[in-house]
Amino acid sequence: MKLVRWKRFTWQIKTLPPLERPLPAHFTVRAATREEAKLVAHVVMTAFALDSTWSDTLNQFRERLELQLDLAFQREAVPAIVIAHGPRIIATSVLNTDPAADSxxxxxxxxxxxxxxxxxxxxxxxxxxxxxxxGGLLQASGITKENTTACKFVYPKFGSTSASCDFVPALAVT
Known part of the structure; x- marks a missing residue:
């Protein structure tokens, strides 16, 4: 099995800086509805499946990710944020407001x-x-593989700090 290195990014979100470049008006950023759970899951799984940096790892954590997606839509007031282009959801981020969550x-x-x-x-x-x-968090965290687009270009923004971490994605943690 290939060694996968993980990084945990942490943000102090009480003092989140503003977004420097807002999206063009033809994109809409909004909360997902519970009725959109399957569509959100489809976008997440498609994005991972078509990203070559995840091809060696996706099978290890697919079950855990699917479980976490289901749980978010069961427990969270706002389970996900989506970006739509017209009526089509083209991007999403599923959330967990538990301060003790891994991510x-x-x-x-x-x-x-x-x-x-x-x-x-x-x-x-x-x-x-x-x-x-x-949702009440003062600090948020996210875990990603080293050398992914998120690790290199997205997660370092908004004053994050990062550190290598031990992460076993195959475990289905609730």
């Missing part, structure tokens, strides 16, 4: 491949951190 960003910013490199991941991360702050 408050269950899926992290997940953007469909045809919409990548447009600042959507950054906008989605900002909206997710703002929602977690509104």
């Amino acid at each position: 408050n960003l269950v899926s992290g910013p997940s953007v469909l491949s045809e919409y990548c490199n447009r600042g959507l991941g950054t906008a989605l991360l900002h909206a997710s951190l703002a929602q977690l702050s509104e």
